[in-house]
Amino acid sequence: MPTSLIQPEFLVEIDYDKCHKCGRCVQQCGWGVYSFNERPFPDDSKCRACHRCVTYCPAHCIKIKKNDLALRDNANWSPELRKNVWRQAESGGVMLTGMGNDKPYLKIFDHLVLDACQVTNPSIDPLREPMELRTYLGRKPDSVGVESNGKGGYKLKDGGGVSNNIKLDTPIIFSPMSYGSVSLNVHKSLAMAAERLGILMNTGEGGLHADLYPYGKNVIVQVASGRFGVSPEYLNRGAAIEIKVGQGAKPGIGGHLPGEKINKEVSTTRMIPQGSDAISPAPHHDIYSIEDLRQLIYSLKEASGYKPVGVKIAAVHNVGAIASGIVRAGADYVYLDGFSGGTGAAPAIIRDHVGIPLEIAIAVVDQRLRDEGIRNQASIIAAGSIRSSADAAKAIALGADVVAIGSASLMALGCHLCQGCHTGCCSWGLTTQKPELTRRVDPEWGAERLTNLVNAWSHELQEILGALGVNAVESLRGSRERLRAVGLDQQTCEILGVKPAGL
Amino acid sequence: MNASIRAAFEDGAKTIVLNYVNGQRYIGTGLHGRDLRIEVHGTPGQDMAMFMDGPTLEVFGNAQDGVGNTMNSGKVIVHGSAGDVLGYGMRGGKVFIKGDVGYRVGIHMKAYEDLRPIMVCGGKARDFFGEYMAGGLLVLLGLNSRLEGPLVGGYLGTGMHGGTIYIRGEVEPWQCGKEVGVFSADETDMAELTPVLKEYCEDMGLDLDEVLSVPFTKLVPVSHRPYGKLYTYL
Numbered sequence A: 001m002p003t004s005l006i007q008p009e010f011l012v013e014i015d016y017d018k019c020h021k022c023g024r025c026v027q028q029c030g031w032g033v034y035s036f037n038e039r040p041f042p043d044d045s046k047c048r049a050c051h052r053c054v055t056y057c058p059a060h061c062i063k064i065k066k067n068d069l070a071l072r073d074n075a076n077w078s079p080e081l082r083k084n085v086w087r088q089a090e091s092g093g094v095m096l097t098g099m100g101n102d103k104p105y106l107k108i109f110d111h112l113v114l115d116a117c118q119v120t121n122p123s124i125d126p127l128r129e130p131m132e133l134r135t136y137l138g139r140k141p142d143s144v145g146v147e148s149n150g151k152g153g154y155k156l157k158d159g160g161g162v163s164n165n166i167k168l169d170t171p172i173i174f175s176p177m178s179y180g181s182v183s184l185n186v187h188k189s190l191a192m193a194a195e196r197l198g199i200l201m202n203t204g205e206g207g208l209h210a211d212l213y214p215y216g217k218n219v220i221v222q223v224a225s226g227r228f229g230v231s232p233e234y235l236n237r238g239a240a241i242e243i244k245v246g247q248g249a250k251p252g253i254g255g256h257l258p259g260e261k262i263n264k265e266v267s268t269t270r271m272i273p274q275g276s277d278a279i280s281p282a283p284h285h286d287i288y289s290i291e292d293l294r295q296l297i298y299s300l301k302e303a304s305g306y307k308p309v310g311v312k313i314a315a316v317h318n319v320g321a322i323a324s325g326i327v328r329a330g331a332d333y334v335y336l337d338g339f340s341g342g343t344g345a346a347p348a349i350i351r352d353h354v355g356i357p358l359e360i361a362i363a364v365v366d367q368r369l370r371d372e373g374i375r376n377q378a379s380i381i382a383a384g385s386i387r388s389s390a391d392a393a394k395a396i397a398l399g400a401d402v403v404a405i406g407s408a409s410l411m412a413l414g415c416h417l418c419q420g421c422h423t424g425c426c427s428w429g430l431t432t433q434k435p436e437l438t439r440r441v442d443p444e445w446g447a448e449r450l451t452n453l454v455n456a457w458s459h460e461l462q463e464i465l466g467a468l469g470v471n472a473v474e475s476l477r478g479s480r481e482r483l484r485a486v487g488l489d490q491q492t493c494e495i496l497g498v499k500p501a502g503l
Numbered sequence B: 001m002n003a004s005i006r007a008a009f010e011d012g013a014k015t016i017v018l019n020y021v022n023g024q025r026y027i028g029t030g031l032h033g034r035d036l037r038i039e040v041h042g043t044p045g046q047d048m049a050m051f052m053d054g055p056t057l058e059v060f061g062n063a064q065d066g067v068g069n070t071m072n073s074g075k076v077i078v079h080g081s082a083g084d085v086l087g088y089g090m091r092g093g094k095v096f097i098k099g100d101v102g103y104r105v106g107i108h109m110k111a112y113e114d115l116r117p118i119m120v121c122g123g124k125a126r127d128f129f130g131e132y133m134a135g136g137l138l139v140l141l142g143l144n145s146r147l148e149g150p151l152v153g154g155y156l157g158t159g160m161h162g163g164t165i166y167i168r169g170e171v172e173p174w175q176c177g178k179e180v181g182v183f184s185a186d187e188t189d190m191a192e193l194t195p196v197l198k199e200y201c202e203d204m205g206l207d208l209d210e211v212l213s214v215p216f217t218k219l220v221p222v223s224h225r226p227y228g229k230l231y232t233y234l
Helices: A024-028 A052-056 A079-091 A184-197 A210-218 A232-237 A264-270 A290-304 A319-328 A348-353 A358-371 A389-398 A407-412 A443-468 A490-496 B002-010 B187-204
Strands: A010-014 A034-037 A039-042 A062-066 A094-097 A112-114 A135-137 A146-148 A154-156 A166-168 A172-174 A219-223 A240-244 A255-257 A278-280 A309-314 A333-337 A379-383 A402-405 A483-485 B015-022 B037-043 B053-060 B073-078 B094-097 B118-121 B134-140 B162-168 B180-184 B216-221
Touching: A010 A039, A024 A034, A024 A039, A024 A052, A052 A062, A079 A094, A094 A348, A112 A389, A112 A443, A135 A379, A172 A184, A172 A443, A184 A210, A184 A443, A210 A219, A219 A232, A232 A290, A240 A290, A290 A309, A290 A319, A309 A319, A319 A333, A319 A358, A333 A358, A358 A379, A358 A389, A358 A490, A379 A389, A389 A402, A389 A443, A389 A483, A402 A407, A407 A443, A483 A490, B002 B015, B094 B187, B118 B187, B134 B187, B187 B216
Parallel strands: A172 A402, A219 A240, A240 A309, A309 A333, A333 A379, A379 A402, B015 B037, B037 B053, B053 B073, B073 B094, B094 B118, B118 B134, B134 B162
Antiparallel strands: A010 A062, A034 A039, A112 A483, A135 A166, A146 A154, A255 A278, B162 B216, B180 B216
16 A cells, blocks of 8 residues: 655654653654664654744754755646645545634735824823723613712613623633644633633633632623523523534534543533534524524523523624624624634534635624614624734724633644644644643743733733823724724725725 | 522522513523522523523423523423424533424434433424424324324434434434434334333423324434544544
């Protein structure tokens, strides 16, 4: 039988003159690249360029290079397309991949620039003046009544409708990532960081591990079609409940956590037997219409003492009408996930070719809800490749209340975007359940790094607000006049509601 | 109404009788407590006993859609027919329906440790019975049905990867998903099934011997990893 036609993607080079022959590379690699016989020998074909060995080599003698094996140039058949055909011809299976869409689609955020103040209105220095990033997540009342507090001040009238909102100290939260797809230590890091930052983490569809119960007020608990781990207690532990209808990386596709990843702990948290596939069907079988969605929203509210309930959908065409239905069905927030969103496992072909950009989705949803006069009835969370505080600011200017970060938060914990999450071999101990790998993430260390990241972005957001001459993130939301487009066509500008630069 | 039910139970009530029920939704949703009991006279609305954990709910009338949705434990008895999507994602407890049931019944039922959901439907069922079933016991009897057509619709047990379905009578190959194996229930199977049917007959006032007079068909998944070979990891 002939060997595989697929050549290694990377080459692992070891400078044996420098090598201590300590074997740490062997120990660090989750992919099984190295064997050891007096000195380490790499098997290039297994390397995913995750750089764990490079980072931990005490002699700094490992280099990972691209395998620049020449393939005849062909504008029609990229090397990747050719390799995929070889792969599928060998296996006959659907290609899975982790992380977000890596195709060179137009990244609209990179074609939007923020306005800045000059002489007509002054900018603000956030180092000396207060700059408000606090955001309230949830349904706002149509009107707010105030009454005297008897001491010369005023307070909100009871039943003003804002009591159910969740206070966020900064408009950045962590995206849903399930326990099962990521390790428990990742979940702990996220929960601890969320508590310190006064923000939220999200369980994804894998249930909430008992160790995280104390962090409940900083957790959104997710209800997906598989209903994994969903019980009355689970619903009551969270600050809010999220119905996952779709996700950006794989719109219209269900989840599938392979039986190999369902160990004792994951099985307990998901409330399913060990070793059996955890299949989350694409549709919720009790949602076939907006009326059904309303039914589920209110069931969850009934079961949880009327906690905020949000709905997560993937960005797809006509998302404005869908979001309007969701808000009218009683959702307290709409979570929009763009097609660059990350995932632990998605069929590559779906991840790369289905869905629409987040930027467009935010703009049309915000506009539609405003046109219908119901924008106050729900918050908008935007996610799907928010890569920096600038992306966050632009998303907010387009109409989002809050942004959620998934890939960026994993990168804060060491992720090198090697896209092998679905294999369960993550050398950084993030997307794996192997105990020898998961212990590489110390929750305390992780929480500190996540806190640093969000704090840094929050400072940058304050600087951006200062440059725009506003002192609250509230003033930036949906303020598209503060954005200009560079290199976008007229129709895209119209859909975004953003003028081209110069106007 | 649900707020009053919860308040009454919190005040120490153990049994609540609801009369003239007409479409009120979420009765028993999220309720927990093993010794609680609700008697419903009339037709309750959707998502009755959703996420319920422990109580017993007895309906003297028909029920609508979503009975026992994601239920943890407890028991629902319906002395009439019920609608679609019964016992979706149900993890434990019992749902007994006397009459016919609609579409998507018992979808994604699952078992977990000592929790094992049991659903018995007395009449006929429509399509997608036990689809994606991941655990538990689902029984269809086909007694006294008011429905035209076959005992059960198509897509029976499609995507099934756990649990057992028993059908009183026979099913045709076209009705079954390709993930299920179809067998005649043998003595061991009947020994497992009979206590459940006995309890059902006692609750419904039916004759156990008559229920057992027709041979049962057993459906089990071919594999607990139906999609194990669908993907490539190359």
